[in-house]
Amino acid sequence: MSPRTSTSDRLRRTALRMFAEQGFDAVPVTEIARAAGVSHMTFFRHFPTKESVVVADMFDPLIAEAVRAQPRRWRPLTRAVRGLVAAMSQEQAREEMSSQEFLERVRLAAGTPSLSAAVRAASQDTERAIAEALIVPGVDDAAARAAAGAIMGAATGLLLAWADGTTSADDAVTALSRGLLTLLGES
Structure with a gap:
């Protein structure tokens, strides 16, 4: 190290x-x-x-690459969901998201009003990375941006529910994966 x-x-x-x-x-x-x-x-x-101690997200490039790697014939929302689920299944992401520190950071961000602007900015950075990964020939920019916004809104809600214990999932990866797949009609 x-x-x-x-x-x-x-x-x-x-x-x-x-x-x-x-x-x-x-x-x-x-x-x-x-x-x-x-x-x-x-x-x-x-x-x-x-604020960046709490909200910094080192996975934006990993997420964008996983979204970009999804089949282009799929709808933007499908590519975004499948890409984010694939990114979370990678060892580095799974290790980070299963740590006690990750839970503490999510709880701190959720419970500290003065962090809300930093949380929004970090979320917008991730949303922008996903949208850019979705924009390919034949895909409307609005559809890519809508899919990126939908997935980030869903992911935020799912993470907050996981962090405050209102979901039955034991870990963040499971909570996010299950929840995001419902956007595609899967569970």
Whole structure:
């Protein structure tokens, strides 16, 4: 593991622990950096904002590639659903989404009003990546954007239900996969 990766991991773990203990809004970046044993400038070399510790999504390229790999003859919504389900089945995504940290991040994002803009921005980035992957010759831009918006809206609702325990699924991947497949009339 590179020093940069271990510093990022240490900063993220420290920040999430402090957010859980004190609340997101009560913890300044300077305290996170101090607790992690680095300067606040080092924090900003790893995370552009305090919010990005919670909402950063490293899987947008993975999702876009999985959507792009789906058969072009399928409708945009089918390609989007199948692509996202395929992306989540990859080992790296499955490992991340099954971690306690992932659950904590989703709960923190859902329960912290001051994070709502950052959550929306991260969701829009993912939605844009999916839409761009869906736009191919013969596919209307509006259909691609509608499919991307539908899948992100569904995924957000499904993740929130999973994080607050209102779904019977044990893990995020199962909750998302089952829920997203209902958009295609499957379960």
